[in-house]
Amino acid sequence: MDDRKKIILKAIVDDYVRTCEPVGSKSLVRRHNLSYSSATIRNEMAELEEMGLLIKPHTSAGRMPSDKGYRAYVDNLLSLPEIPLEEEIAARQFLSENLREAREMIERTAEYLAEKTNYLSVVLSPQYSDTSLEQIKIMMIEPGRAIVVLVLSPGVVHDRLIRIPSLIDEKDLQEIGHAIERCLAGKRLDDITLVTISSAAEATDLPEVLVNQVLYEAYIAIKQTERIDVYIDGKYQLLKHPEFRDVNRASRFYDVVRQEQMVAGYMREMEQEEEQNIVEGLDKIEKMESAPKALATQKDRPAYMVRIGQEIALSGMEDMSFITTTYRIGRQISGQIGVIGPKRMEYGNIISQISFVNRVLCDVAKDHYARGGDHPAIEG
Amino acid sequence: MDDRKKIILKAIVDDYVRTCEPVGSKSLVRRHNLSYSSATIRNEMAELEEMGLLIKPHTSAGRMPSDKGYRAYVDNLLSLPEIPLEEEIAARQFLSENLREAREMIERTAEYLAEKTNYLSVVLSPQYSDTSLEQIKIMMIEPGRAIVVLVLSPGVVHDRLIRIPSLIDEKDLQEIGHAIERCLAGKRLDDITLVTISSAAEATDLPEVLVNQVLYEAYIAIKQTERIDVYIDGKYQLLKHPEFRDVNRASRFYDVVRQEQMVAGYMREMEQEEEQNIVEGLDKIEKMESAPKALATQKDRPAYMVRIGQEIALSGMEDMSFITTTYRIGRQISGQIGVIGPKRMEYGNIISQISFVNRVLCDVAKDHYARGGDHPAIEG
DNA sequence: ATTAGCACTCGAGGCAGTCGAGTGCCAATG
DNA sequence: CATTGGCACTCGACTGCCTCGAGTGCTAAT
Known part of the structure; x- marks a missing residue:
């Protein structure tokens, strides 16, 4: 895939994610100040469609990304925005303030993530491997x-x-x-x-x-003690997204979400796969290829997994995307953080957020476990 | 209000609750085999409208109940279906099976009620008055x-x-x-x-x-320990009701539900009022009048409260109805059970259900607290 | 290889007409 | 005199028709 195709695909995905409407050649040129004419774009689009990356709802409409198109976008075209420092401070504060039990930390993580992303967040309580x-x-x-x-x-x-x-x-x-x-x-x-x-x-x-x-x-x-606790937040915000206009679709989705243990189980599976992919991924990075589903970022920065549409093996979730990451506190404790949204999702932004939250959660947790009994004195 | 008006109002509410469509004079006669002509019904309907019990969405449409109409229906025209014995056995089983902590009992109550009613259920954890x-x-x-x-x-x-x-x-x-x-x-x-x-x-x-x-x-x-825990179930089923087609309406509603502590606080207030009403209600029953909001049923059977539309003092709930009842376990423990649904609600059915669940919950709880350490022996 | 131009497609939106289920009112009736 | 049949009227839902605009693919010119 040549550079121009990449630019065009990225532009289409970005536009479609914003507007939820099929994007046409002319408006694409206009909105992105492209230096090619709409006709050229049309030709490229036709090719991208042939490659299976774009689809047309009908003959005379614009194009929208297919699952495969999103896949390509996520694997190669993503730009991950930086999280500004003041937000980091705020997040840290929010997660650690008045913290008493580990449970609260997890709950707040889910809350923070749902709030920031406007999608549904899922956080699994830590599993303890090798725990005594x-x-x-x-x-x-x-x-x-x-x-x-x-x-x-x-x-x-x-x-x-x-x-x-x-x-x-x-x-x-x-x-x-x-x-x-x-x-x-x-x-x-x-x-x-x-x-x-x-x-x-x-x-x-x-x-x-x-x-x-x-x-x-x-x-x-x-x-x-080995039961996985699941904290889900942001269930309702999803309703605000246009793809949930269709009540049946929404109901089908919520029928899955209700079964929290199933979602949790699925996330644990993804964790396994993620670990594998990191290894493969590092491998491929050395060979200058692109990792397939998990993008192992530079060491110490958390990896993440993206599942798009049909790739999610939970029936009822075929229209959604599922982004997960694994948090690790020390060697023994690990758990999962996830965001579920429509396929038409702000992938870059969400991945930044989820990685960021992962990092902050780990820091706060380490702090929490390390901190001794230093505590505000009794009042009254 | 004469008997015929009552019959007609009841028929209209029943029909409207079933279909969610304004009901007209002719179809009313047809569906209920009434012995009056549609013209008569029309005259009665006009009067009921004048009394403020019915409203018309526009000139040439059928009638639907106003808040006041529902009120009259609930206060005077309700028929409360009996719960069959096998359901009682099933409910008791469901609530008490493998019960360890009081919390589970409350959770299951919420689950059962949501399942049976298809509306949203809210159950508050017990408050302990005079507890030491x-x-x-x-x-x-x-x-x-x-x-x-x-x-x-x-x-x-x-x-x-x-x-x-x-x-x-x-x-x-x-x-x-x-x-x-x-x-x-x-x-x-x-x-x-x-x-x-x-x-x-x-x-x-x-x-x-x-x-x-x-x-x-x-x-x-x-x-x-005095914090009220709130268990809510059936959040999503509400989406299936036609009044939730409108996304904004749904969002506004869910914005309230999210604030569980607020809902809980409101329910506690309703409890106070209920107690008052029971006294007044008993009073009125003796005088052969009808109790206003709480219908104190025969002694030992639980009382309930119905709030319709504007009567609910939680902004965002104006389009809903809220039915609550207080469960009491012994003298010291009391809590609230509630169901929230659209104003177009199966009042009779829900009230039966909620009273029924109340009774079963109390029985199971007494059992639970009374039962000693008799327990299946260790296996393996 | 790129692009201007053209013919074609299709959904959205506006407009008129019909249909059906309502209503209110009035005069006739047991 | 309460009840009812009949009639004129209303209004939303549905249908068909038209136009408009934003797309597309294809071809010929640059």
């Missing part, structure tokens, strides 16, 4: 009920209410708790199974039936 | 961080991560925790203030600066 259980405490609430508090190695805390046999009293529970802790503390989550945990039973003198039930509940609580 | 603090435990996570676990009198558990001075070690923290518990246990939440809690400082030998900070954080954690 540091502490486990069980506390009596009342006869029959207790709370399990788990501390994982990167300082993450989970808790869950459980039911226990009402015969167990506070002292018994303490004892069982200590037994479990002795048995599991320091173990990797993956290594904790019903079998490992049941060995804790041997360390107590209490009747096995009682202990076993507590062990089982504790086990469930531990496994529960 | 039963236990408070503080546990060290790592230097600088701890978790506060609070148990309130109806067996409700809250927790929150806090920051503490990193100089404090596990033993100190225990000591402070016990001091707080001694000082606060059994106290009503309303009676706990920064002053009461700070008296706990005197019970320890630790440096006041350190203790004060923990006390402050614990205080925040306690106050935090």
Whole structure:
């Protein structure tokens, strides 16, 4: 593809993204001050159409990008705007202000991204690979009920209410708790199974039936920590985009979004693929080719993935584009950030934003975990 | 208003709710096999219009109910369908299956209601009036961080991560925790203030600066338990209703819904009013008049409130109707259940549903709190 | 290789006419 | 005297027709 074709394709995509209307040769020349006549453009357009990059809604209309056209645009023609410093300061402030729990950080990330992009944002809570259980405490609430508090190695805390046999009293529970802790503390989550945990039973003198039930509940609580939490924001703003005029289309889309766990699962899959692509991508960059779906940017800057239309393997999303990136906090913690919008999306801008947010989130998180107990003094 | 007018008004509202189209005299006669001619109906309609119960979009169109028309319908003409027994069994099952935390119960209530009504459902987490603090435990996570676990009198558990001075070690923290518990246990939440809690400082030998900070954080954690959690479901189904064709209208509505805390606050207000109305309502029922906004049904059956159009004091909701009811679990716990839909709403059906769900929720909750530690044994 | 020019296409928008489901009103009626 | 049949009128929805403008592809000239 020669340079002129590239310029024209880029111009068409840019215009179409702005206006949502098929763009014609004449107006393209006018709007971009091109140094070719409209006839030339027409010829080029015809060729681009033959290559499958453009489509015409009907004979006498202008052209709009096909999925393949967007693909080419994203892979080769993208310009990524810089995020100004004052915005960085604001974002950092927004994410870190009055921060207490990791959950809030994730929620705010989703909120910020939705706000800035006007599309739908999805942020997955961190997954902990190679994480181990540091502490486990069980506390009596009342006869029959207790709370399990788990501390994982990167300082993450989970808790869950459980039911226990009402015969167990506070002292018994303490004892069982200590037994479990002795048995599991320091173990990797993956290594904790019903079998490992049941060995804790041997360390107590209490009747096995009682202990076993507590062990089982504790086990469930531990496994529960691996659930992915999904934070979605900006659901409604999408309605403002013209492609959502069609109610059926909108409904079909929202039917997918409702199934948050499915979206989350899909994002995790994309993460795997992204990792592969980074490797391939670096490879290709050396050979001066272009990476296919993931653009691994210079080291230390986060990579991202773009899925366009049919490429999204979630039925109901065929008309959308999905941009994701993986955030990593230290080695153990990783999660996903994503933006979903119409195919007619401001790719450059969104990719800048998502990479930017990724970076800020990591910084804030590191800060959060590092910062000790320095804290404003008590008032009143 | 004579009986015939009532029949006609009811027929018009029913038809309009079904079709969303102005209903004319002739088709009304046809559809309902009325024993009057269309001319008679026309005369009656003209009078109903004069009374402000009906409106015409233009001269030669049929009539549709005005806000006041809906009001009259809801207050006097409603027929409340019975919920069949098998649905009751299913609902009970759905709400109580594998239930661990109270939160899940509320979430599921919202889900069930949205599913059944095809409108938007809002459920507020319980508020505890006259609640006291039963236990408070503080546990060290790592230097600088701890978790506060609070148990309130109806067996409700809250927790929150806090920051503490990193100089404090596990033993100190225990000591402070016990001091707080001694000082606060059994106290009503309303009676706990920064002053009461700070008296706990005197019970320890630790440096006041350190203790004060923990006390402050614990205080925040306690106050935090009074936050209202809002569970909303069915946001998207509303899009399927024809009144949401207009994107601007939809956007305006969603702008309100996004502000969940505002909606929650408004529902709490409605609760107050409902209580008043029940009293007045009972009064009026004795005098054989009709209650205005809240229809206090026979004792033990829950009351509900209906707000129609302009009556909703949330700007952006003028085109909607809002039905709420208060659930009460025992004396101390109460919360709100609501359904929001277009004014053209199946009032009878929704009111039946919402009252029904209220009843089931209460039953399940009582069950949940009563049930001891009887639980399936450990497997594996 | 580029471009000016021309014939052709197609959707959007404006206009007139028809149709159907309404209405209000009046005079006839049991 | 409440009810009803009949009639004239209204208005939105639909249809067909026309024009306009922004496109296109193709060809011949530069």
